[in-house]
Structures are given as structure tokens and as C-alpha cells.
Amino acid sequence: MGDAVDTTSANGRTLGSQPDIVGKPPVLTVEDFSKSFGARSAVENVSFSLMEHEFVAVLGPSGAGKTTLFRCITGSAKSDAGRIRFGGTEIERLTPRELRQIAVVFQQFNLVRRLTALDNVLAGRLGYLPTWRGVFRRFERADKLRAFECLERVGMLDHALQRADTLSGGQQQRVAIARALAQEPRLIVADEPVASLDPSSAAGVMQLLKDIARDEGVAVICSLHQVGYARTFTDRVIGLARGRVVVDAPTQSLDEAAYDALYGSADLRSNTATTGHSGMPDHHSTVEKDRRAALLLISGEK
Numbered sequence: 001m002g003d004a005v006d007t008t009s010a011n012g013r014t015l016g017s018q019p020d021i022v023g024k025p026p027v028l029t030v031e032d033f034s035k036s037f038g039a040r041s042a043v044e045n046v047s048f049s050l051m052e053h054e055f056v057a058v059l060g061p062s063g064a065g066k067t068t069l070f071r072c073i074t075g076s077a078k079s080d081a082g083r084i085r086f087g088g089t090e091i092e093r094l095t096p097r098e099l100r101q102i103a104v105v106f107q108q109f110n111l112v113r114r115l116t117a118l119d120n121v122l123a124g125r126l127g128y129l130p131t132w133r134g135v136f137r138r139f140e141r142a143d144k145l146r147a148f149e150c151l152e153r154v155g156m157l158d159h160a161l162q163r164a165d166t167l168s169g170g171q172q173q174r175v176a177i178a179r180a181l182a183q184e185p186r187l188i189v190a191d192e193p194v195a196s197l198d199p200s201s202a203a204g205v206m207q208l209l210k211d212i213a214r215d216e217g218v219a220v221i222c223s224l225h226q227v228g229y230a231r232t233f234t235d236r237v238i239g240l241a242r243g244r245v246v247v248d249a250p251t252q253s254l255d256e257a258a259y260d261a262l263y264g265s266a267d268l269r270s271n272t273a274t275t276g277h278s279g280m281p282d283h284h285s286t287v288e289k290d291r292r293a294a295l296l297l298i299s300g301e302k
């Protein structure tokens, strides 16, 4: 390996010493992306790009548009305007094989509860099997070896044959990350991956995602409600408020004013008015709670 050199991302930020990404195109590019639900604008003119090895947090008050953005990145919802490119190709034009390189980690793990950890991880290989093998779950030896390696990578090898519903929340999320790794991803999209975990398990999962970005060269984009985890583990913060990017900067450069822009800029009345679809939480109180949590964490860590 040659000497480490500082590398600047497409967004003009230094990613640290990552010699192997020099001259490489971004893994993901989001350009002037917008999405509305009827007359309600959820995400507006969002642009950013992600490089290999980057671990990026997406922060923002409830209703800011994080989930909508993630659903469009993974191809499960369509944008109204703008472009999302993965490895240079627009998301809508990706082949199934290319789409497999985008792995998703969910808040509720989404494991098959009655299957073992190993069988859940093998599900990440399904996209690589010919159809008939997939239907009968006839995995090749190489797929099984790969699944074991992924379980080892997340520290869950000893639990390979344990049923998913007998694992703790933190262990289940590790298995879900192993399943994501089994897809051989270039991008991991983690939608509030630690929201259901206790603080110790959450820190372990955040550290694991950080290590994967650093060691495997995967780009990881992760929505969070906890500013502290973003500050401790991620390289860069993209802050959304009312569907717009209000912060996009290296994590270490962010100060109180930046978090204030993110959580304090939300016009609570208009935010509540634009987030009223059924099933959503009380946005006024959630935004205020997020803001207080952000300020507490910032003042506590200085």
C-alpha cells in the first residue's frame, strides 16, 4: 500500500487518509432530489454524494424527510424530481444484481424470527442464487462459508445456530448487519438502526458500522435521532429540516450553532402542519425533545 494521502470527497470535504479512493467516483450521488406526497413536500432539492469508506449520519427532527430520502435511495419509492445515482447509474435503471449492492438495515431488524441466525444471514445470498436454488434454499458451500464469515465479522459466530427470536435486540441487529454484509454491498442504508436498542448495544452497533465503513470500503448512511451517536461515531453529518439540507459538514467541525440550525430552525407550527399524516408522532413535542437532547449532549461533551 502506498503512502496515505488526504482525499477530498465530491462535496469538497476531506475524508482523511484513504489512499484507495483517490480518483474513484462517488458510490452514491443525489442531485436536486425532491419528493412530495400530494401537495405536501417531503424532501426538496437535496444534493449530496457519498464516497467509499464514508460513514454519514442523517439527522433531523421528526418529519424532516429522512425516511422518504432513504426509501428513494433504496429504490422502494420514486423521486418526483432530480436524480439518484448508484455507481454512476440512476437507481431506476439498476439491474437486480446491482441493486443487491445496496443493503438496508432496519430499526426493527426484520429477521425471520423462527429461523437461525445463519439462515437469516443466508437470506442475504439469495440474490446471488439461480431462481430454482433460491426457491428451495439450496445454497452452495461458498454461500454458507460467506455467511459464517459475515457472522464472525459481527461477533455472532457462536450464535450461528440460535433462533433469531432468542437473541437480544443488539444481537439481532448484528445478525441483520451480517445479512447486509452477505449481500456484498457497496452501500449500507441504515434507517434508525439503534433506535430500539439500549445504550450499550447501540454503541456496539454504531462502532460495528464505523468499522465496516473503514475496513470494507462500504459507504454507510445512517439516520439517527441521537446526536451523541452521530458525534461519536460518524465522519459527516447531513442535517435535514423540513425536507431541506441545512447542515452538511464533517462531524468534528459541527458546533452548537450547527445543531441549532438543524433542530432550532424548524418552524414548529408549519412543521406540525406539514406532518399530519396518520400514524406520525406529535411533531411539536418530538422536535422540541430532539432539540433539547442535542443541546444537552453538546454542552455535556465540551
Ligand SMILES: Nc1ncnc2c1ncn2[C@@H]1O[C@H](COP(=O)(O)OP(=O)(O)OP(=O)(O)O)[C@@H](O)[C@H]1O
Pocket (backbone or CB within 6 Å): 037, 040, 041, 042, 060, 061, 062, 063, 064, 065, 066, 067, 068, 069, 274, 275, 276, 277, 280
Ligand atoms: N406515505 C406518506 N403519505 C403522506 N405523507 C407522507 C408519507 N410519508 C411521509 N410523509 C410526509 O413526508 C414528510 C417526511 O416524512 P418522513 O417520514 O420522511 O420524515 P422522517 O424525518 O423520517 O421522520 P421520523 O424521524 O419521524 O421517522 C412528513 O411531512 C410526512 O408527514
